[in-house]
Structures are given as C-alpha cells and as structure tokens.
Amino acid sequence: MTVTPPPRRLPGRRPAGAARGWLLLLPALGAYVGFVVWPLGMGVQYSFYDWNGVGQATWVGLENYVTVFSDPELRGAIGNAFVLLLFFTVIPVGTGLVLATLIRSLRSGAFSRASQTILFLPQVVPLAAAGIAWSWMYAQTGAVNEVLSAVGLGGLTRPWLADYDTALPAVGLIGSWVLTGLCTVLLLTGISKIDRSLYEAARIDGAGWWREFFTITLPGLRQEIAVLVTLSVIAALSTFDIIYTSTQGGPGRSTLVPGISIYRIGFTQSDVGLASAFGIVLMVLVIACILPIQRLARAGER
Structure with a gap:
C-alpha cells in the first residue's frame, strides 16, 4: 500500500485557523489595551509630573513617589489598608471554611x-448600599447598640463609626460580612469535588472531624483558598465604596485608605501627578x- 506523505507547509505561512483566532481576539485585545494598558501607561507618565489636570505639566521626576512614602497621612492610609486585610481575608476565609464544612455535613435539602x-x-x-446600611446600624441609636442593650451589654454601646478606636474594625467587619458568603459558597463547591472515598477511608482508620479537616478538606481546597485570598487581598487594598459611604476616611484619618486618598488628591486637591504616583x-x-x-498555590500542586 502506498502511503501519501502529508502536504508540506510553506515556511513563514500560518494556518488559516490561527489567523481567524487572532481576528476573534482583536476586539477583546483592543478593549484591554484601550481601557487597561493605555490608562496605566498614562498614569505612569503623569506620576512624574506636577500637574493639576488642566494647566501646564512640570517634570518633577521621582518627587511624587518620595511624597507618597514620606507623607505620614499617605503612609497611614497604606497601614490602614493592611489592617483591613485581617477583616477582608482572614475572617471571611476562616469563617467560610467552618461554614462550608458544617453545611457539607448536613444532608442536601431545603435547609442546606x-x-x-x-x-x-x-x-x-452593592458595596455602597452596604456601607450606608451598616452606617445606620452602627449609629448611636442603631441596631447594633439596641441589640447590645437588649442582652445586657449597654456599657459597650457607642457610635462605632465615630470612635477613633472602633471605626476601622467596624468598617472591616462590613467587608467580612460581604465576603463571607462568597467564601462559603466557593469553598462548599470545592469540597463537593473532593472524593468521598477519602473521607470514608479516614473514618475507617478512626479519624475524627479535625483529622479529616486538616488532612483531606484543607489540602483539597488549596486552589479555592488561593483564589479567595487573591480576591480578598485586592478588595482590602483597593477598597473605596464601603469607606466612602460609611466614614469617608474619618473620624480624622482613622479609616483613611489609599482609594480615598487617591480620590481626594486627584479630584479635591487637583494634584493629578501625586494621585497617579499613589495609584x-x-x-x-x-x-x-x-x-x-499564586506561587505557593502552584508549589502545592507539585
């Protein structure tokens, strides 16, 4: 039998499928360049200038970046954002793990x-609506203080968002409330993909709930946890809506975060260069x- 060799591809020519693929990609690529890459490049350019957004721009080099790290107010905003990491990341993910494990132990039904x-x-x-609603509940006559008074803890009542010591944790708890549901549902989906035979084998060996959790559930949710931590870190460091609608950075600077600072510098003080550098x-x-x-998550797959 004669075997016909495949036709030789001419050098330098790409298959028609690749060309069609690039044509399909062009709209999305153009949108990404126009709405992400180009504004980012312009932001980097503006960060080296002293410009009010209207008049003549003056080259200042790295002066704006020096201001970001030397100004106590801006450094404090960065510090507050890292404090919010505890509330936006550790609490929602930890609570979501517990809730997802408990819901998994229930039989699938209406309650679940x-x-x-x-x-x-x-x-x-919407985060803006959440900030407004919680600001009402945190008020002196709000639901939080009413509940505390009802259970005999009236001595703890205070205007939570107007107190320098409690404003930032109170705002952080709003973020925890918003993100806990997402963490629970995503982790519950991840648990459903874990092989049930692993749990059955662990029970046969006499493993309890804690042993199952740390040897089967937690390793099996490594990718889901990495995704949630990534999303929550971004939410904590770039938060704006909740702070703006609940405290606007106050009282004083106790809840000031980079997003609020950038907004004020750029739109209130008209210092586009410094706002761009901070961004x-x-x-x-x-x-x-x-x-x-992401590196730890990939390393865990090996």
Missing part, C-alpha cells in the same frame, strides 16, 4: 440550599501581595 442563599445574599448587595504604588503593593500567594 436556603443557608447557602442567605449567606451569599450580601455578595449581591502606581498601590498597584505594585497589590501585585507584591498576590504573587507569593
């Missing part, structure tokens, strides 16, 4: 579905926090 729906509801509420610094901080998380 209803609990998932109720927990996920805060995720669909670039914030982007670098986010990337610096996310890259180790």
Whole structure:
C-alpha cells in the first residue's frame, strides 16, 4: 500500500485557523489595551509630573513617589489598608471554611440550599448600599447598640463609626460580612469535588472531624483558598465604596485608605501627578501581595 506523505507547509505561512483566532481576539485585545494598558501607561507618565489636570505639566521626576512614602497621612492610609486585610481575608476565609464544612455535613435539602442563599445574599448587595446600611446600624441609636442593650451589654454601646478606636474594625467587619458568603459558597463547591472515598477511608482508620479537616478538606481546597485570598487581598487594598459611604476616611484619618486618598488628591486637591504616583504604588503593593500567594498555590500542586 502506498502511503501519501502529508502536504508540506510553506515556511513563514500560518494556518488559516490561527489567523481567524487572532481576528476573534482583536476586539477583546483592543478593549484591554484601550481601557487597561493605555490608562496605566498614562498614569505612569503623569506620576512624574506636577500637574493639576488642566494647566501646564512640570517634570518633577521621582518627587511624587518620595511624597507618597514620606507623607505620614499617605503612609497611614497604606497601614490602614493592611489592617483591613485581617477583616477582608482572614475572617471571611476562616469563617467560610467552618461554614462550608458544617453545611457539607448536613444532608442536601431545603435547609442546606436556603443557608447557602442567605449567606451569599450580601455578595449581591452593592458595596455602597452596604456601607450606608451598616452606617445606620452602627449609629448611636442603631441596631447594633439596641441589640447590645437588649442582652445586657449597654456599657459597650457607642457610635462605632465615630470612635477613633472602633471605626476601622467596624468598617472591616462590613467587608467580612460581604465576603463571607462568597467564601462559603466557593469553598462548599470545592469540597463537593473532593472524593468521598477519602473521607470514608479516614473514618475507617478512626479519624475524627479535625483529622479529616486538616488532612483531606484543607489540602483539597488549596486552589479555592488561593483564589479567595487573591480576591480578598485586592478588595482590602483597593477598597473605596464601603469607606466612602460609611466614614469617608474619618473620624480624622482613622479609616483613611489609599482609594480615598487617591480620590481626594486627584479630584479635591487637583494634584493629578501625586494621585497617579499613589495609584502606581498601590498597584505594585497589590501585585507584591498576590504573587507569593499564586506561587505557593502552584508549589502545592507539585
């Protein structure tokens, strides 16, 4: 039998499928360049100038970046953002792990579905609306103080968002409330993909709940946890909506975060150069926090 060799591809020519693929990619690529790459490049350029957004721009080199790291107010805003990491990341992910494990132990039914729906509801509420609603509940005559008074803890009541000591934790708890549902649902989905035979084998060996959790559940959720930590870190460092609608950075500077500072510098003080520099610094901080998380997640797959 004669075997016909495949036709030789002429050098330098690409298959038609690759050309069609690039044509399909062009709209999305153009949108990404126009709405992400180009504004980012312009932001980097503006960060080296002293410019009010209207008049003549003056080259100042790295002066704006020096101001970001030398100004106590701006450094404090960065510090507050890292404090919010505890509330936006550790609490939601930890609580989500516990809730997802407990819901998994329940039989699939109306209660399990209803609990998932109720927990996920805060995720669909706009952050601005969540900030406004919680600011009402945190007021001196709000629901939080009313509940404390009803259970005999009236001595703890205070205007939570107007107190220098409690304003930042109170705002952080709003973020925890918003993100806990997302963490629970995503982790519950991840648990459902873990082979049930692993749990059965662990029970046969006499493993308890804690042993199952740390040897089967937690390693099996490594990718889901990495995704949630990445999303929550970005939310904590770039938060704006909740702070703006609840405290606007007050009282004083106790809840000031980079997003609010950039908004004020750029739109209130009309210092586009400094606002751009702070934005670039914030982007670098986010990337610096996310890259180790992604590297650890990949290392765990090996």
